[in-house]
Amino acid sequence: MTKKLIFLIISILILFSACSKESKFGIEELCLRTNEAFSTNYDSKNFFMGKNQTDTFLFCEYENNLISVFKNEQNLITGISVLFTSEQDINSGIECFYRLCCTFTGNDISTQQAIFDNHNITSDKIKFTDNNYAVTVGKYKYTVICNELSVTLFCEKV
Numbered sequence: 001m002t003k004k005l006i007f008l009i010i011s012i013l014i015l016f017s018a019c020s021k022e023s024k025f026g027i028e029e030l031c032l033r034t035n036e037a038f039s040t041n042y043d044s045k046n047f048f049m050g051k052n053q054t055d056t057f058l059f060c061e062y063e064n065n066l067i068s069v070f071k072n073e074q075n076l077i078t079g080i081s082v083l084f085t086s087e088q089d090i091n092s093g094i095e096c097f098y099r100l101c102c103t104f105t106g107n108d109i110s111t112q113q114a115i116f117d118n119h120n121i122t123s124d125k126i127k128f129t130d131n132n133y134a135v136t137v138g139k140y141k142y143t144v145i146c147n148e149l150s151v152t153l154f155c156e157k158v
Helices: 002-019 027-038 090-105 109-118
Strands: 048-051 056-062 065-071 077-085 131-137 140-146 150-157
Touching: 027 065, 027 077, 027 090, 065 090, 077 090, 090 109, 090 140, 090 150
Parallel strands: none
Antiparallel strands: 048 056, 056 065, 065 077, 077 150, 131 140, 140 150
16 A cells, blocks of 8 residues: 555656756747747747847747747747837737736746736836836836837846
């Protein structure tokens, strides 16, 4: 009886660990997870690669927002950003960022919403004026950069 109980406990532990979501993933998995969770239609084929002196990143336009995904040498995502202009609805840009942050950080909807509310990443607090701020929550850093023409929202692993 004891052997069966031990075997059962070990089997359950192995099965539960296999069901956890991996925190390290690439652009294809980001698109799949976001589409599944939020009924969006992100497609990894729509992302173009860019490179500057220090970073390699992917970018695409989605719902009039410029989405950038930063990756490391193993093609694993290290950060995301969403840029939207003053000609757009702030809510649309924040909603896009919200969906991507939920997927990227692994937070559930209510946890991510609480982070945004507690740290003024909301449409009534973000304005198209010169203003920048950053906050670290757990192992993620959220940065908001605003000016008269655009707002850029960043989320990156620290």
